[in-house]
Amino acid sequence: MAKPKKKQRENLLQRFFRFVLKCIFWLVVLSVAIVFLYKKVPVPATPLMIIRSIEQYQEGKDIIWKHDWVAMDHISKNAQVAVICSEDQQFLNHNGFDLKAIEKAYEYNKKGKRIKGGSTISQQTAKNVFLWPQRSWLRKGLETYFTFLIEKIWSKERILEVYLNSIEMGNGIYGVEAASQYWFKKSASRLSQQEAAAIAAILPNPRRYKANPPTSYINSRKSWIVKQMVYFGSLDFKSNE
Numbered sequence: 001m002a003k004p005k006k007k008q009r010e011n012l013l014q015r016f017f018r019f020v021l022k023c024i025f026w027l028v029v030l031s032v033a034i035v036f037l038y039k040k041v042p043v044p045a046t047p048l049m050i051i052r053s054i055e056q057y058q059e060g061k062d063i064i065w066k067h068d069w070v071a072m073d074h075i076s077k078n079a080q081v082a083v084i085c086s087e088d089q090q091f092l093n094h095n096g097f098d099l100k101a102i103e104k105a106y107e108y109n110k111k112g113k114r115i116k117g118g119s120t121i122s123q124q125t126a127k128n129v130f131l132w133p134q135r136s137w138l139r140k141g142l143e144t145y146f147t148f149l150i151e152k153i154w155s156k157e158r159i160l161e162v163y164l165n166s167i168e169m170g171n172g173i174y175g176v177e178a179a180s181q182y183w184f185k186k187s188a189s190r191l192s193q194q195e196a197a198a199i200a201a202i203l204p205n206p207r208r209y210k211a212n213p214p215t216s217y218i219n220s221r222k223s224w225i226v227k228q229m230v231y232f233g234s235l236d237f238k239s240n241e
Helices: 004-036 047-058 075-085 099-110 121-130 137-153 156-166 176-184 193-201 216-232
Strands: 169-170
Touching: 004 137, 047 216, 075 121, 075 156, 075 193, 075 216, 121 156, 156 176, 169 176, 176 193, 193 216
Parallel strands: none
Antiparallel strands: none
């Protein structure tokens, strides 16, 4: 009787592993399909938007969800350059990962310190669009996977377009068009250099900081970003594709 039981256990293990492999296969297929879809189709909502709305509901607050997708040619070049200078100055040159920034962040974290700049715009886009905000090794692994996918399937211009339309830019404010209307009462296409820099300055903690009126800290960050924008110059995606 021992042999049939052993064979039965082996069959169960084989079926289990086949099931796991099938699940992995279809998850990969689905993820690639979604990335291809979002190459052309506007992202209607992100997991963070849903999570923030649930948090507001649970806390008994009014649900704020302002999100207006606009095409890249309706976003001021000032806004495009401002977020690159603020968040990821190597965006046009890397393949999704800034190894020097990651190494620097790792060394500082070992000392019990935290610095900004470890994640690229590509990584932030992958996290915002496809994943959840809480940190874990699982999320970091999936973030790496989705970053690789969007860098291979999307153009740099598309990555920045999705980023600018999806990033949290205030309490319940998502995307540069909603942020521009909220903070400066104008469309994203009309943002000045100073206004774009002010919005970019609050990105480290957009629910805590205000782009308008800015605190002295945000003013200092804004001034630094404006200087970086001057050094950066004009933005040309064609020469980097």
